[in-house]
């Protein structure tokens with residue numbers, strides 16, 4: 001496998017330690033490059049890390065006005081729908097981070113199904129690809145994200161890249177529409193592997209025994225088609241940040 005597995009005792013300690021790691025990584029990125037690009041995940045750990053982040057005073061050490069936030073995927077639903085990843089992120093912590101200087105202009109949401117493209121999901125996916133290209137360095141189509149976080153489903157999906165789907169094979173586009181997701185809602189927009197794998201650091205955030213088989217498969221040599229998480233990696237680091245319950249399927253000695 002590529003990457004390092006770090007096991008935390010509980011979901012709470014995983015979220016708190018990952019939030020602390022995120023703060024340090026963003027501060028380092030800003031010291032080196034001025035601004036930082038962070039990709040958020042949806043799902044349970046997406047909310048947990050934002051809640052932990054806003055609960056620590058150390059979050060104030062980040063220059064939030066120089067942070068770009070992106071999403072790895074989005075459920076294609078109307079704006080403010082409770083199931084949108086962005087809605088959940090605002091509830092979990094983005095609203096508080098705006099008080100620390102995070103600006104709407106650098107919160108890059110994927111379009112909603114009642115947004116500028118209406119229900120044309122392909123157009124909405126392409127719109128996000130253009131937004132990524134606008135912030136990319138010359139000659140690149142996406143920013144070299146400093147941290148890209150990924151939750152992992154029980155079926156080992158990441159972002160909205162699901163087992164056996166055509167989106168897994170895309171190499172020439174940075175975003176894609178998923179029209180028939182096995183997990184509701186069926187319509188989603190996702191980053192593709194070329195976009196994900198441009199990140200400096202990819203962090204998988206996984207809690208719960210229902211994810212243990214997915215963690216074991218993705219880190220144990222399963223194919224990308226079976227376990228999409230196996231196809232994601234960073235250019236500098238790939239970290240599996242998991243809790244003990246998500247680690248129960250790992251061979252003994254594979255964790256820290």
Ligand SMILES: O=C1O[C@H](COP(=O)(O)O)[C@@H](O)[C@H](O)[C@H]1O
Nearest residue numbers: 041042043044045151152153159
């Ligand atoms: O639907 C989604 O699911 C995955 C995993 O979510 P979880 O609640 O099982 O942790 C998430 O990473 C993705 O962003 C989201 O759209």
